[in-house]
Amino acid sequence: MSNISRKNFLRNSALGLAGFAIAPKSGKAAERFEELKDRDWKKKFQANDQIQIATIGMGIIAHFDTPTALEVPGVKMVAAADCYDSRLVRTKEVFGDDVFTTKDYREILERDDVDAVLLCTPDHWHAKHSIDFLGAGKHVYCEKPMVQRIDEGLDVINADQNSNAVLQVGSQFTSDMIFQKAKELYESGAIGTLNQVVAVYNRNSSLGAWQYSMPEDATPDTVDWDTFLGDAPDRPWDPKRFFRWRCYDDYGTGVPGDLFVHLFTGIHTVLGAVGPTHVSGTGGLRSWFDGREAPDVINGQYHYPETDNHPDFTLTLQSNLADGGGTGTRFQFIGDEGAMEIAPGNSVKLTRIPRREPSMDDLQGYNSLLTFSEEVQEEFKQNYREQHADEVEYQPEMNQTEEFRTPDGYDSRLDHFVNFFDSIRNGTPVFEDSTFGFRAAAPALLTNTSLKEQRVVRWDPENMRVPS
Numbered sequence: 001m002s003n004i005s006r007k008n009f010l011r012n013s014a015l016g017l018a019g020f021a022i023a024p025k026s027g028k029a030a031e032r033f034e035e036l037k038d039r040d041w042k043k044k045f046q047a048n049d050q051i052q053i054a055t056i057g058m059g060i061i062a063h064f065d066t067p068t069a070l071e072v073p074g075v076k077m078v079a080a081a082d083c084y085d086s087r088l089v090r091t092k093e094v095f096g097d098d099v100f101t102t103k104d105y106r107e108i109l110e111r112d113d114v115d116a117v118l119l120c121t122p123d124h125w126h127a128k129h130s131i132d133f134l135g136a137g138k139h140v141y142c143e144k145p146m147v148q149r150i151d152e153g154l155d156v157i158n159a160d161q162n163s164n165a166v167l168q169v170g171s172q173f174t175s176d177m178i179f180q181k182a183k184e185l186y187e188s189g190a191i192g193t194l195n196q197v198v199a200v201y202n203r204n205s206s207l208g209a210w211q212y213s214m215p216e217d218a219t220p221d222t223v224d225w226d227t228f229l230g231d232a233p234d235r236p237w238d239p240k241r242f243f244r245w246r247c248y249d250d251y252g253t254g255v256p257g258d259l260f261v262h263l264f265t266g267i268h269t270v271l272g273a274v275g276p277t278h279v280s281g282t283g284g285l286r287s288w289f290d291g292r293e294a295p296d297v298i299n300g301q302y303h304y305p306e307t308d309n310h311p312d313f314t315l316t317l318q319s320n321l322a323d324g325g326g327t328g329t330r331f332q333f334i335g336d337e338g339a340m341e342i343a344p345g346n347s348v349k350l351t352r353i354p355r356r357e358p359s360m361d362d363l364q365g366y367n368s369l370l371t372f373s374e375e376v377q378e379e380f381k382q383n384y385r386e387q388h389a390d391e392v393e394y395q396p397e398m399n400q401t402e403e404f405r406t407p408d409g410y411d412s413r414l415d416h417f418v419n420f421f422d423s424i425r426n427g428t429p430v431f432e433d434s435t436f437g438f439r440a441a442a443p444a445l446l447t448n449t450s451l452k453e454q455r456v457v458r459w460d461p462e463n464m465r466v467p468s
Helices: 006-015 062-070 085-095 123-135 150-161 177-187 225-229 239-243 254-271 374-387 412-426 434-453
Strands: 030-035 051-056 075-081 100-102 116-119 139-143 167-170 194-201 278-284 297-304 313-320 329-335 339-343 347-352 400-405
Touching: 051 062, 051 412, 062 075, 062 116, 062 139, 062 412, 075 085, 085 100, 116 123, 123 139, 123 150, 139 412, 150 434, 167 412, 167 434, 177 254, 177 339, 177 347, 177 412, 194 254, 254 297, 254 313, 254 329, 254 434, 278 434, 297 434
Parallel strands: 030 400, 051 075, 051 116, 075 100, 116 139, 139 167, 194 313
Antiparallel strands: 194 329, 278 297, 297 313, 329 339, 339 347, 347 400
8 A cells, every 4th residue: 555754644634624533444535514604794784874875787787786785784775877778667676766767877976875886887887987986986896807908907996096985896706705714724734835726617508608688678769879888889789789798899808707707816815816927718609609709618727926825836717608517616726735626605625635655566567667677676675665664554544525614595795795895884904906806807808818819918917017
């Protein structure tokens, strides 16, 4: 049987996974499960300490973000903007007749009764809306990605830094208790020296591929098409471009801006990373031939150089909008002494399998030893036994697995809004500020650049610019 060095055996046991029970007769890896505890955040907020919000863009994500925000005591919705008449009607049906609605977001800029805005608009509006509302003194919760174009990033950061208001980007993985636990495990040395991260975000449905429903009453009479377009190229009315804007480069950022940005957010949260220096994207349109421009299969490769927070490592991201295998969303952080697997909002599983030195049987198997003369083989084996005399014989029960799970009903989106309103009310540090948001968005956007231009793109994550 293979051996493990005494040093590694003791270290593995000590890191380990306190309270771990070894079951030597089972021959299987021991397991321990722990349910993480919800934060007792409601004591921070009083119902009479009101923050009045407006939602800009009443599309799909607004009907998830807004109700979640309203779960925080003292938060009240007072206004909303959207370009489609039916959505403004629906806003009043869901959130009350007293909610002010408009097709022109600038009317909300001028309202004194609005303290904060949720920006749930298409990607091409994110930078403009963020800068405008920060300039008006409103707190901003901006859905990811923070910007549609690289050249917008520093403008938003400057507006954020020159404002007394809070800006938080809406990728909830950074507030997710699972990623916070993974960060704690990583910083404790639980996986040894990191060398690779692999993350996937796959789907297999028409809605997952952005083929959202389009109503028959949507016409230029009921939709303010010109306002929707904003600074995007002028085009004739097209309901697909309005309701399925993620499919088109004029308004969206494709799979990287929709999904990879979540992956970057989670990875940067765990590792304290600021971003890669080299970006490479490959992929194309493989399944959803509906006139879209955005590819439905993308792989990304990224090089992260060594920093104070992590060694240099390789990152691989993958997304497929027609994944019949049901892979879903998962992360693997791989080190030389263990690995963490994350299911966002659900669990982080830590596995530690000791590195083994070859047994004598191993040495005499697929190895160069068998090519030596018998005399040289015997000399080698004798020396090997002497050099490895202090090693502990490997047993399968030395493998260790520990899993941390969220409590039933846990919602990382709610945690993210709790953090947003905590920053507004109590001045706590912003969980995902504009700098963090841009550093998550930029490599995602550059993946699109790499794919389109068929080249490796360089990035300076510290200074947040493309090197000249």
